[in-house]
Amino acid sequence: MSTTNGIIGKSVKRVEDKRFITGKGRYTDDIVLPLQTYASFVRSPYAHAKILGVDTEIAQAMPGVIKIYTGADVADINGVPCGWQVNFKNGDTMKEPKHALLVADKARYVGDAVAVVIAETREQAKDAAQMVVVDYEELPVVVDAAEAVKAGAPLVHDSVPNNMCYDWELGNPKEEVNEALAATAHITTLEFVNQRMIPNAIEPRSYNASYDATSEKYTLYTSTQNPHVIRLLMCAFVLGIPEHKVRVVGPDVGGGFGSKIFHYTEEALLTWASKNINRPIKWTAERTESFLTDAHGRDHVTKAEMGFDTTGKIVGLRIKTFANLGAYLSTFGPCIPTYLHGTLLQGLYTTPKINVDVTAVFTNTTPVDAYRGAGRPEATYLLERLLDLAAHEMEMDPAELRLRNFIPPFDGVNQPGYQTQVALQYDSGNYEGVLYKGLEILGYKEFRQKQQESAQNGKLLGVGFSTYIEACGLAPSAVAGALGARAGLYEMGHVRVQPTGKVTVFTGTHGHGQGHETTFAQVVASRLGIPMEDIEIVHGDTDAMAFGMGTYGSRSLAVGGSAIVKSIDKIIEKGKKIAAHRLEASADDMEFEEGKFTVKGTDKSVSFGDVALTAYVPHVYPPDLEPGLDFSSFYDPTNFTYPFGCHIAVVEVEKETGKVKLQRFIAVDDVGNIVNPMIVEGQIHGGVAQGVGQALYEGAEYDSNGQLTNASYMDYCMPRADDLPMFETTNQITPCPHNPLGVKGAGEAGTIGSTPAVVNAVIDALWSGGHKVKDIRMPLTPERVWRAMQTTKNG
Amino acid sequence: MQIQVKVNGADYTHEVEPRLLLVHFLRDVLHLTGTHIGCDTSICGACTILVNGKSTKSCTMFAVQADGCELTTVEGLSQNGELHPLQEGFKEMHGLQCGFCTPGILMNMVNFLEHHPNPSEEEIRHALKGNLCRCTGYQNIVKSVQYAATKMLKNEEVPA
Numbered sequence: 001m002s003t004t005n006g007i008i009g010k011s012v013k014r015v016e017d018k019r020f021i022t023g024k025g026r027y028t029d030d031i032v033l034p035l036q037t038y039a040s041f042v043r044s045p046y047a048h049a050k051i052l053g054v055d056t057e058i059a060q061a062m063p064g065v066i067k068i069y070t071g072a073d074v075a076d077i078n079g080v081p082c083g084w085q086v087n088f089k090n091g092d093t094m095k096e097p098k099h100a101l102l103v104a105d106k107a108r109y110v111g112d113a114v115a116v117v118i119a120e121t122r123e124q125a126k127d128a129a130q131m132v133v134v135d136y137e138e139l140p141v142v143v144d145a146a147e148a149v150k151a152g153a154p155l156v157h158d159s160v161p162n163n164m165c166y167d168w169e170l171g172n173p174k175e176e177v178n179e180a181l182a183a184t185a186h187i188t189t190l191e192f193v194n195q196r197m198i199p200n201a202i203e204p205r206s207y208n209a210s211y212d213a214t215s216e217k218y219t220l221y222t223s224t225q226n227p228h229v230i231r232l233l234m235c236a237f238v239l240g241i242p243e244h245k246v247r248v249v250g251p252d253v254g255g256g257f258g259s260k261i262f263h264y265t266e267e268a269l270l271t272w273a274s275k276n277i278n279r280p281i282k283w284t285a286e287r288t289e290s291f292l293t294d295a296h297g298r299d300h301v302t303k304a305e306m307g308f309d310t311t312g313k314i315v316g317l318r319i320k321t322f323a324n325l326g327a328y329l330s331t332f333g334p335c336i337p338t339y340l341h342g343t344l345l346q347g348l349y350t351t352p353k354i355n356v357d358v359t360a361v362f363t364n365t366t367p368v369d370a371y372r373g374a375g376r377p378e379a380t381y382l383l384e385r386l387l388d389l390a391a392h393e394m395e396m397d398p399a400e401l402r403l404r405n406f407i408p409p410f411d412g413v414n415q416p417g418y419q420t421q422v423a424l425q426y427d428s429g430n431y432e433g434v435l436y437k438g439l440e441i442l443g444y445k446e447f448r449q450k451q452q453e454s455a456q457n458g459k460l461l462g463v464g465f466s467t468y469i470e471a472c473g474l475a476p477s478a479v480a481g482a483l484g485a486r487a488g489l490y491e492m493g494h495v496r497v498q499p500t501g502k503v504t505v506f507t508g509t510h511g512h513g514q515g516h517e518t519t520f521a522q523v524v525a526s527r528l529g530i531p532m533e534d535i536e537i538v539h540g541d542t543d544a545m546a547f548g549m550g551t552y553g554s555r556s557l558a559v560g561g562s563a564i565v566k567s568i569d570k571i572i573e574k575g576k577k578i579a580a581h582r583l584e585a586s587a588d589d590m591e592f593e594e595g596k597f598t599v600k601g602t603d604k605s606v607s608f609g610d611v612a613l614t615a616y617v618p619h620v621y622p623p624d625l626e627p628g629l630d631f632s633s634f635y636d637p638t639n640f641t642y643p644f645g646c647h648i649a650v651v652e653v654e655k656e657t658g659k660v661k662l663q664r665f666i667a668v669d670d671v672g673n674i675v676n677p678m679i680v681e682g683q684i685h686g687g688v689a690q691g692v693g694q695a696l697y698e699g700a701e702y703d704s705n706g707q708l709t710n711a712s713y714m715d716y717c718m719p720r721a722d723d724l725p726m727f728e729t730t731n732q733i734t735p736c737p738h739n740p741l742g743v744k745g746a747g748e749a750g751t752i753g754s755t756p757a758v759v760n761a762v763i764d765a766l767w768s769g770g771h772k773v774k775d776i777r778m779p780l781t782p783e784r785v786w787r788a789m790q791t792t793k794n795g
Numbered sequence: 796m797q798i799q800v801k802v803n804g805a806d807y808t809h810e811v812e813p814r815l816l817l818v819h820f821l822r823d824v825l826h827l828t829g830t831h832i833g834c835d836t837s838i839c840g841a842c843t844i845l846v847n848g849k850s851t852k853s854c855t856m857f858a859v860q861a862d863g864c865e866l867t868t869v870e871g872l873s874q875n876g877e878l879h880p881l882q883e884g885f886k887e888m889h890g891l892q893c894g895f896c897t898p899g900i901l902m903n904m905v906n907f908l909e910h911h912p913n914p915s916e917e918e919i920r921h922a923l924k925g926n927l928c929r930c931t932g933y934q935n936i937v938k939s940v941q942y943a944a945t946k947m948l949k950n951e952e953v954p955a
């Protein structure tokens with residue numbers, strides 16, 4: 001039998017591709033149910049307006065209209081819940097205003113849903129929605145987080161004074177940090193905006209809800225990243241229907257990047273309405289609707305100060321951030337600026353004193369939640385911009401400055417994990433390793449020479465570094481709970497060996513582009529010693545498995561994969577008993593390798609397939625042996641995983657126009673062990689593209705009336721093929737010591753590392769031309785870069 | 796209005812509203828859901844198909860404008876159960892992740908390769924400008940197209 005052990009670490013081609021390249025993928029909008037109806041939403045065109053009345057009379061009489069619901073119809077239904085609780089510094093719980101399925105009192109952002117029209121066709125629903133007359137009284141608007149907490153700012157929710165959701169602090173006491181900073185040789189100060197991003201999965205959000213009156217069962221097809229959690233939230237907190245009467249299916253999903261983690265009002269509303277009209281209802285967002293209503297990401301206004309001693313050692317870090325949460329709390333909104341941002345501010349450095357202070361604020365904008373990386377990109381941006389700027393200010397080499405401050409290498413086995421000042425314990429790391437590797441690929445010395453020559457010839461070249469760490473594998477229930485999660489975050493893996501030896505694996509994670517069907521099958525094939533073709537990975541259907549927490553925060557393989565491994569261990573253990581029975585040996589004497597159970601030291605063996613069959617068609621089983629070969633496990637790790645890496649960008653800035661050309665991008669990532677290098681590389685590529693997008697092209701632009709002025713692909717600039725170079729990617733491998741696969745997670749690394757690298761490179765280019773620029777607001781459009789050069793012309 | 800079209804080799808006659816977009820006709824009337832909608836404003840390219848052999852964004856055309864035309868969608872790309880070299884290239888070079896943008900990119904590139912059988916990286920990137928992909932960072936899409944170009948060139952040499 002051919003060995004399958006070597007299958008780990010191999011770039012096996014993806015098994016899911018066949019259906020996608022032939023047009024046979026099955027995304028939610030592709031699903032048409034018998035008696036299908038369609039929904040269209042009436043959304044507020046104002047960012048803040050009292051709703052004086054909603055007149056549906058004309059719309060109701062239009063062709064094909066089945067039913068129209070307004071805020072009054074759903075007033076008794078709970079709003080969508082928030083899954084994470086953060087307390088004020090004084091111990092009070094955060095402000096958590098109701099997020100109604102349809103608003104009745106006032107609209108709080110452009111796109112807030114006021115009514116929904118359900119009709120026989122998409123077009124009829126849309127036509128009628130346009131004829132619903134809403135009487136609005138416009139109210140003053142606030143869009144900026146730092147402005148919103150000022151006295152006299154308009155109130156988004158009457159019940160929330162100063163629009164403050166919570167204030168929060170982490171790290172060493174402020175006084176200690178102040179003291180450390182007061183005594184330093186140099187302080188680098190940066191006031192900056194980490195702009196609001198729009199995730200923009202190419203598949204718009206789509207839902208199709210139906211109800212079967214005979215079984216009293218609901219089915220919701222939804223473009224989600226975590227079907228089970230949607231079911232739980234919707235059943236337990238919004239609609240109060242028993243979970244066994246609800247099936248939630250996340251079929252093929254066209255990208256998520258965070259925006260499809262959350263429980264959206266439309267999901268609950270359509271599910272509820274499908275029973276009322278007793279027909280299936282489908283809604284698919286149009287692109288502008290996606291811009292307005294998918295949860296946005298980032299949006300911090302920050303002041304950060306980092307102090308250095310005369311040798312360049314960091315002595316302290318002080319941070320004040322205003323985080324914009326938008327008009328309502330999205331499912332994980334409160335945890336992003338705090339537990340996913342504040343806790344990462346140690347970075348890769350030995351900074352002895354850190355204090356981070358976050359004020360989270362409601363504004364008249366779309367709700368903000370996790371977007372690829374979530375919190376870690378904001379933290380990394382802050383640290384890596386500070387480091388590079390400090391190097392420029394102190395006339396030090398930015399790579400050297402980092403090397404002086406790195407936490408020394410540790411493997412987490414022989415050396416303990418590294419305890420940070422901000423609540424985390426890193427698992428294992430070799431931070432200087434990734435930087436050295438990056439410098440080598442870049443050819444650093446030669447680059448600096450070339451840069452000088454270019455500057456003399458009037459050409460601005462720049463290099464930017466970013467050495468990052470992130471916390472992945474979102475799971476440890478105890479840790480998550482201590483940090484405010486209202487649920488533990490383990491994962492489930494169920495392995496069912498079929499009587500013929502084929503294996504069906506059910507996972508509670510959800511694949512939407514990450515190649516789970518391939519990677520997980522590789523893991524199973526290698527552990528069981530059977531061919532990948534004999535394995536099927538099932539995900540995304542709450543009827544198929546008991547529970548799951550979905551996919552986000554690069555948790556699938558580290559947590560979901562480990563749960564599968566746990567079940568495989570149980571399969572092998574029981575298989576040994578069955579094999580021992582077959583071979584009349586003792587289970588303790590059985591070995592399992594490459595798909596075969598063997599009696600130790602003999603050639604007596606029985607194949608995995610034979611054991612499977614014996615499990616289901618048993619003969620004269622001993623009394624203590626149950627038939628069947630089917631196990632599920634719940635895996636709850638003891639810690640997050642901590643991938644890290646070094647990203648280096650090389651840019652050329654056109655002096656006359658300020659246009660930035662990304663010439664090279666080097667990514668050295670350490671994501672622990674790698675199951676499928678091709679898939680990991682693909683994840684890095686996509687992540688880098690999104691991070692470059694934030695640095696150079698993307699960002700939500702609200703005007704002072706709260707209008708999102710770039711809510712279409714025509715106005716919101718996403719990187720296209722000719723904006724990007726070939727990325728130079730490579731890996732270092734420092735296994736994670738606390739999960740059986742040694743993996744750390746790769747989904748977000750690219751996004752986290754790349755943004756500061758690119759911005760640092762642009763600033764470095766400008767300094768090389770004598771423009772001592774501290775900061776340029778992202779995205780670094782030609783205009784902004786050009787202006788920065790003008791204001792520092794003689795600098 | 797009544798329209799007659801040939802789609803992937805099969806003839807269809809349908810009564811449609813004049814305002815019905817071609818992409819909705821394909822998806823909702825013919826149930827060919829391989830053609831996707833990412834934006835409905837002709838920017839993302841997810842809905843690209845071939846109209847009389849020319850790559851066209853089907854959200855930019857009304858179904859009635861396609862009357863009498865020959866259309867090819869991603870479902871018509873494989874012949875006799877054999878993957879088109881481009882489809883093979885995407886699988887081999889990991890040119891897709893979520894797969895949502897993929898049909899549109901395939902249909903754009905089929906047309907592109909006809910006119911540029913041996914394209915440079917720059918030409919491919921330029922030709923991809925009308926397609927948005929949020930997952931891949933485009934690198935492996937470029938490589939997939941290169942793979943297909945190489946394979947198609949080789950195959951052309953074979954009969955000689």
Ligand code: FES
Nearest residue numbers: 833837838840854
């Ligand atoms: S859907 Fe046609 S270009 Fe986007």
Ligand code: FES
Nearest residue numbers: 892896928929930
């Ligand atoms: S593969 Fe997901 S958008 Fe291109």
